[in-house]
Amino acid sequence: MSLADAFTAVFVSLGAFFFFAGWVGLVRFPDALSRLHALSKADNLGLGLVVIGLLPQASWPFGTLKLIALWLVAVLVGGASAQLLAGAIHAQAAETSTGGEPGRGTEAAPGANGNDKATS
């Protein structure tokens, strides 16, 4: 196997592992914010490692440039949407504490406030 192929195999496998870990976290973690943590790992690390792994296989220059552009967009959008989702979780918890569905069990962690105030 050539060096490029070995590189691809390693990084794509790592990326796939992080997607699997993200799924496990999303389904098994106890509350919303920890699930969000799992999701953002899958988003960033999973996709990032897969893209890095595919770079040696892509055609130069436009194939690789497209992949890098895609990765940049995914990382930046992923970060911002994690902030948005944290805001949504926070609002959901506030709804619950003022009398929404019972037993949701998500105390709005103090850290959640910091997420809302983060700016670009």
Next chain:
Amino acid sequence: MPDVSLPDPHWADLPLGFALLVLALWLTWTQRDRAAVIGFSGYGLLVAIAWVRLGSMDVALTEAALGGGLMGLLLLTAAARLGEETDQPAPGLPARLSIALLCLGVTLVLAAVVLGLPSPAPNLVAPVASHQAVTELGNPVAAVLIAFRAVDTMLESVVLALAVIVLWSFGADRAWGARPRALHLGPPSPALVFLGRLLPPAGLIVGVHLFWTGADHPGGPFQGGAVLAAMAALLWLARLGEPPRVSDGLTRLGIVVGPLLFLLIGLAGAVIADAFLDYPEALTKPLILLIEAAKTLSVAVALALLVAGPPELPGPMPPRQSGRAAKGVTP
């Protein structure tokens, strides 16, 4: 085409189909609007992947552009404005049973028709392939849309413009000429403003790229226009700009330039070439590209305005309770 020695992506087909079915059933069963809309945008993603597996990349791109971006936006803003309460009583069991039976019946008939087709199904692939060279387009879908079945495409552009007019007619009479406000949902979070600054430039490039590459690869004016519309909607949601007034002349020009240009070139074809919508041989590709460029612009403007909603006047809103009391329906 992959050779037979490679492992087959068919493994994913059965789980994909199963997930589609389960999700669709859940969507029809769930009572909560917002949850259903979120599930619906996930459903759109799955359908896009299904289209990829079926080999229709153009449709997959359209499904992703519309279902993933615009439809989710439209439905979620509608759900947000409506809230979860409604004046109308839920339909009774006989009504729901008959609806379910009717849907099931239609599904079974469709399935019987599709599965009963001879394999390979009758199609026009061969004539299209043999005549595609005249259009100088590498993408057979584009050749069919703009050259061989141009009348359908032109009428669809007109339909889109008509849809905007119909939507605008939903506004109150005294609000005519105001700006649409369906996307006016409250102060945007900083993350939303960040995305509103980050995505539109990238979306502009991707949208124009999709339009341009549609000549030879899957893509085209509709997909490109849909992406551009999604970016405009994002700008308006993030309050980085306001939707144009309904009375704005430039906006109205943007809506009609696509179908109008298509129509004019078609009429010119009746004079210069052989028939209505026949392109003169030497000018085929430039005319096609011109029509597609205008269509991309019109599709973008029209779709963005469809998401933005009818014109409304700003001001405090009347409470919904008055409507309930007037109809005498107890909550």
Next chain:
Amino acid sequence: MTGFLLIAGVFILLTVLLGLVRVLRGPGDAERLMAVQLLGTGGVAALLLLGSAIDLTATTDLALLLALLAAFAAIAFVAGLGANPGAFTAARPVSAPSSHSNGDSPAGD
């Protein structure tokens, strides 16, 4: 190599399909959004990996499209949280003094 990429692509796709159980179960809408987001990102990765077997240009374009539009459900959801449910302008005149303070700025898009 193509075989390995196909296996990896199918594996990632199946993994994020399983995440749909979060859409069905919830318990809140934020969890459903997260499952849809995971589906989007996984779909991008799977498309890039499976692209070599299908049509590389088109799948990369589709992946780019998905990456761009992945956040729109979350965007719409969060924007909608600030809305006032049941808020419509009525055809009949409003009795309260209207406050034109909703930032109807003349900036075009």
